[in-house]
Amino acid sequence: MGIAERRAREKAGIRQEILDAARELFVKEGYEATSIRKIAHKAEYSPGTIYLYFEDKQAVLEALGDEMFRRLDQRMQAIEQDSWGDPLVRLRRGLRVYIEFGLEHPHHYCLVFMLPPEQLSRPMDPLKLQNAMASFQHLVVMVQSCMQAGSIPVGDPQEISQALWAGAHGITSLLIAKCGFPFIEQGRLIDRVLETLIEGIRNK
Amino acid sequence: MGIAERRAREKAGIRQEILDAARELFVKEGYEATSIRKIAHKAEYSPGTIYLYFEDKQAVLEALGDEMFRRLDQRMQAIEQDSWGDPLVRLRRGLRVYIEFGLEHPHHYCLVFMLPPEQLSRPMDPLKLQNAMASFQHLVVMVQSCMQAGSIPVGDPQEISQALWAGAHGITSLLIAKCGFPFIEQGRLIDRVLETLIEGIRNK
DNA sequence: TGCCCATGGTGAACAGTGTTCATTATTTCA
DNA sequence: TGAAATAATGAACACTGTTCACCATGGGCA
Secondary structure, three states: OOOHHHHHHHHHHHHHHHHHHHHHHHHHOOOOOOOOHHHHHHOOOOOOHHHHHHOOOHHHHHHHHHHHHHHHHHHHHHHOOOOOOOOOHHHHHHHHHHHHHHHHHHHHHHHHOOOOOHHOOOOOHHHHHHHHHHHHHHHHHHHHHHHOOOOOOOOOOOHHHHHHHHHHHHHHHHHHHHOOOOOOOOOHHHHHHHHHHHHHOOOO | OOHEEEEEEEHHOOOOOOHHHHHHHHHHHOOOOOOOOHHHHHOOOHHHHHHOOOOOOHHHHHHHHHHHHHHHHHHHHHHOOOOOOOOOHHHHHHHHHHHHHHHHHHHHHHHHHOOHHHHHHOOOOOHHHHHHHHHHHHHHHHHHHHOOOOOOOOOOOHHHHHHHHHHHHHHHHHHOOOOOOOOOHHHHHHHHHHHHHHHHHOOO
């Protein structure tokens, strides 16, 4: 019964080849410029073949988004589990990592967090949602640690985590999308946002 | 010389007809679904005619974005000039109006604030930038009022205004783009974000 | 009034897009 | 080796933004 396994291995291999080609195009050119035909050409397959391994273009790029989620998840987990020091400092570091991660992978960040609704009209299948939730959950845990340590007032961890996420996402997406706006020095602005958020949840 | 004027009036009229058609499609369907051919058909012109009045599709939709900026500007100005009461309350109301405005016009908000960089690769011509700056400037004035009134510590108004904008933009764009995510009740989340931002700039 | 020219609108055409599907080639199993 | 199943193809469809040779209509002039 080694044949079926080999087939499955090959199938997964080709899928990966397609993803590699797609990623290479995507990180350089972004969503619009990454066409099925270009992906197929780079992976040395015909356009039709892509549809044997992915439902449509959206599915290909969603797979790239998943890769990003997993890497973000790892970084956040690393910070969450570093249990030394003030949990508030850890929380702040987590938010900073989130922002820096987004700025390092702007196209990926747009793909996952900024695509307008008409493009994600399909209601975000539960599996991917679980993935996104996992990444977000690290933030919730860090907020809970702060509450337990008495660094911030006790309250609804979901509420506070979502507010913090909004803040971090806000500066990340603004810096990515509105690069024409005359922002003050980027590092100082990020510092100020983090300062505001942390101070904001400390004093209630 | 009435002829040239009539010609100019007609030209402006047709331009407006095109914009009206584009707006109607855009608010219902969003960026992708609003095609030049659909606009032309709705305005009862041929596709080529659009290009006699606008440089390209991007220019048509940018004009819609300008309309939005002007209306946002009016609302912000109304709040800024209402000089009664605590300036901090006014600032908070301004931020809330910004968020609500975005949620009322999600496609417009995406168009102006969330389009990924590959689509706005042209470096945001200075006139439009001035427009955006005008809207933002109201926020700066409100922050300065707070400083003068002693409601918040004295600091760089640009820095604080940009941080506040990031926060307001964050929750607005998240709620628009990630409508699949299990957010807590929207009103409560917005309140929490505003609370966090205001408390954050008060204490430092 | 009759003519000419310039302006404005047209719609076919170009190069590209995502997606589908009948046809072909390859591989597996009897 | 022959039959059946599977995989890959690339042409075709319906769309996209954009350009441009063509034509008609209206204004100025003799």
